[in-house]
Amino acid sequence: MTEEDFNTCEKAALAVFEHGQKLALEHGLILVDTKYEMGKDISDGTILMIDEMHTPDSSRYWLASSYEERISQGKEPENIDKEFLRLWFTGKCDPYKDEVIPDAPKELVTELSRKYISLYEMITGKDFQFEEDLGEESIADSILNSKD
Structure with a gap:
């Protein structure tokens, strides 16, 4: 992977993650972390995001409504994963x-x-x-x- 490819992947991953966090929060969830898989189209070199995205198989979600209270009590956040x-x-x-x-x-x-x-x-x-x-x-x- 070239440095340019890495930078493209990093920028895309951060943008998609930020969007996912925003959408999750709008629905009472915290998108904690996730994984993305990327590949390169051999015909033109375009970097592509592939496979699943923001599913509970590749991501962890916490309930936003109870997060602060549970953390303040030293408890694990309620999760849906x-x-x-x-x-x-x-x-x-x-x-x-x-x-x-x-x-x-x-x-x-x-x-x-x-x-x-x-x-x-x-x-x-x-x-x-x-x-x-x-x-x-x-x-x-x-x-x-x-x-x-």
């Missing part, structure tokens, strides 16, 4: 070294789903709509139909 699940896994195994990783308990998976749905609803202002059929065939159909 997958950190609790990550901590469960690191307490049970080393996900980067162990060949076999345990399945997360159903209640933790359910809690993760609740957090993601809550975050979606807070940011979009819309109720999350559950699909009737979430089977593999439905997923495959969605992927195939998205190419049209």
Whole structure:
């Protein structure tokens, strides 16, 4: 990566993060941190932001309404992210070294789903709509139909 490419990436990342923080705060959230993935278009050298952006998989969010009070009491901020699940896994195994990783308990998976749905609803202002059929065939159909 050249210094010029780095500067382009840095400027873009900071601008997008600032915009994300502003939007999050408008919806009662603090965008704490995130990661961005960037690449270079080989046809013309343009730097591109790729993959997900500001999802709970790549970002941490705290509730703005309780932040000051919890910090003043020496408590962790209320969060809406997958950190609790990550901590469960690191307490049970080393996900980067162990060949076999345990399945997360159903209640933790359910809690993760609740957090993601809550975050979606807070940011979009819309109720999350559950699909009737979430089977593999439905997923495959969605992927195939998205190419049209």
